[in-house]
Amino acid sequence: MTIRIVIAESLPVVRRGLAVFLKTQEDFEIVGEAANGEEAAKLAEELKPDIVLMNPDMPIMDGIVATSKIKDLDSSSRVMVLTNFSNQNYVYQVIKAGASDCQLMNIKPGELAASIRRLVASEILPPAKPAPYLQSGSKSVKQVDGLTKREREVIREIASGKSNKEISSVLFITVKTVKTHVSNILAKLGLDDRTQAALYAVENNLEK
Incomplete structure (x- = not known):
C-alpha cells in the first residue's frame, strides 16, 4: 500500500x-x-x-x-x-x-x-468529536485532583515535550519510575498516549 x-x-x-x-x-x-x-x-x-x-x-x-x-x-x-x-x-x-x-x-x-x-493503519483514530479530556467540567477537575504531586510534575514535563529520559534527569528519578508514573497518569485520566496527556495538561493548566 x-x-x-x-x-x-x-x-x-x-x-x-x-x-x-x-x-x-x-x-x-x-x-x-x-x-x-x-x-x-x-x-x-x-x-x-x-x-x-x-x-x-x-x-x-x-x-x-x-x-x-x-x-x-x-x-x-x-x-x-x-x-x-x-x-x-x-x-x-x-x-x-x-x-x-x-x-x-x-x-x-x-x-x-x-x-x-x-x-x-488506524492504530490512532481521529476523534469524531472532541474527546472527553478536551472538554471542561466537574469530571475533568475530579480527575486532576486524583493525580499525586509527583504525577502532576511528570505530566507537566510531558506537556513541555520532554522524553522519559529527560524527565528522569529533571526529577531525579529512574526512567523506569517515570514510565510507571506515565502509565498511572494515563490510567487515571482515561487517556491513550502522551500526546493526549500533554493536551490534557494544557487544558487543565497543569503545564505551568
Missing part, C-alpha cells in the same frame, strides 16, 4: 528536508507541498491524500483553520501535526479542529515514518 502525503510547512528548508526523507520510504509518495494553510486545504481537497503533515503555525490561513477545513472537505484525509510545542494552545486547538495525531518537530525520522504508518 502506498501512503499519499501532503506536506504543509511554511519554511522551505524544513519542507524540503521532510520531502527528501519521506521519499526514501518505498511506501510513501509525496503528492503535494503547501507553504501555507490555504494551500494545504486546497491540495487536500484536490488530491485527497492519506496524510497531511501540518505545521500549526502557518501564514495566510493558520493550521487550526486549515485542519478544520480539511476535515470538512474530506474526512478520510488525516492530519498529523508537527510542532515544537512552543505554542501549546495551538496544538490543543488543532486537535479539537480534527487532527488525528501530534508529534514533536524534533522526532527522529524513523519514528516519524512509523507514526505515519500507524496512523494510516
Whole structure:
C-alpha cells in the first residue's frame, strides 16, 4: 500500500528536508507541498491524500483553520501535526479542529515514518468529536485532583515535550519510575498516549 502525503510547512528548508526523507520510504509518495494553510486545504481537497503533515503555525490561513477545513472537505484525509510545542494552545486547538495525531518537530525520522504508518493503519483514530479530556467540567477537575504531586510534575514535563529520559534527569528519578508514573497518569485520566496527556495538561493548566 502506498501512503499519499501532503506536506504543509511554511519554511522551505524544513519542507524540503521532510520531502527528501519521506521519499526514501518505498511506501510513501509525496503528492503535494503547501507553504501555507490555504494551500494545504486546497491540495487536500484536490488530491485527497492519506496524510497531511501540518505545521500549526502557518501564514495566510493558520493550521487550526486549515485542519478544520480539511476535515470538512474530506474526512478520510488525516492530519498529523508537527510542532515544537512552543505554542501549546495551538496544538490543543488543532486537535479539537480534527487532527488525528501530534508529534514533536524534533522526532527522529524513523519514528516519524512509523507514526505515519500507524496512523494510516488506524492504530490512532481521529476523534469524531472532541474527546472527553478536551472538554471542561466537574469530571475533568475530579480527575486532576486524583493525580499525586509527583504525577502532576511528570505530566507537566510531558506537556513541555520532554522524553522519559529527560524527565528522569529533571526529577531525579529512574526512567523506569517515570514510565510507571506515565502509565498511572494515563490510567487515571482515561487517556491513550502522551500526546493526549500533554493536551490534557494544557487544558487543565497543569503545564505551568
